[in-house]
Amino acid sequence: NAGVTQTPKFQVLKTGQSMTLQCAQDMNHNSMYWYRQDPGMGLRLIYYSASEGTTDKGEVPNGYNVSRLNKREFSLRLESAAPSQTSVYFCASSGVRDEKLFFGSGTQLSVL
Amino acid sequence: GENVEQHPSTLSVQEGDSAVIKCTYSDSASNYFPWYKQELGKGPQLIIDIRSNVGEKKDQRIAVTLNKTAKHFSLHITETQPEDSAVYFCAANPKGSSNTGKLIFGQGTTLQVKP
Secondary structure (H helix, E strand, O other): OOOEEEEOOEEEEOOOOOEEEEEEEOOOOOEEEEEEEOOOOOEEEEEEEOOOOOOEEOOOOOOEEEEEOOOOEEEEEEOOOOHHHOEEEEEEEEOOOOOOOEEOOOEEEEEO | OOOEEEEOOEEEEEOOOOEEEEEEEOOOOOOEEEEEEEOOOOOOEEEEEEEOOOOEEEEOOEEEEEEOOOOEEEEEEOOOOHHHOEEEEEEEOOOOOOOOOOOEEOOOEEEEEEO
16 A cells, blocks of 8 residues: 555645645545645645535635546645745645645655 | 643664653633644654643553642653654643644654663
8 A cells, every 4th residue: 555645755846836635545434634834834734625516615725726526536626826825735635534744755846 | 821841852762661741731711631642754642641630641552640739740661662763742721722632732742662
């Protein structure tokens, strides 16, 4: 089992460019999440999806959009990247009514 | 909303010594407190968690204690080994987030275990 798979692992963008971060899980989990990790700030929730077809904002949703394509896949899109979005992005999943998060290995994004 | 403060930000111990990391939370409605370990280049991994109806939980060399009155919880690692070197995050579930992975994380503690 691969668990949670994120692509790409590294990305460099110029300010104003757009991109989509991909995430897929093979654990048959209902819930999926996008967190960002910044030095000295821990992890902060960007968006959350409780099930296919539903999404909710987290702590820091501004500048991002998400799509829950199906039960396995949850993508994060930056429409117009800004330097403040330079971060490490983690996708995670959890089972039904379960708080335990399973994280992917992350995407390191730099916006110049 | 919920706020989680974690101390210290860095911790260096000799192999075999104990390590303690402390977190405080602000929302008295929080009832789930996990600890995650993040090794270099990897995503965080759950190592232990505790619920508000329990004061202490142990799993081999790691333990977590919870003081609901004071709103703080701690991670204790005994007989530390070099492979314990990593970044550790505490977290709490904010009001209305029970049974979900919508967590508020602490700032992280970098633990270095010197051989």
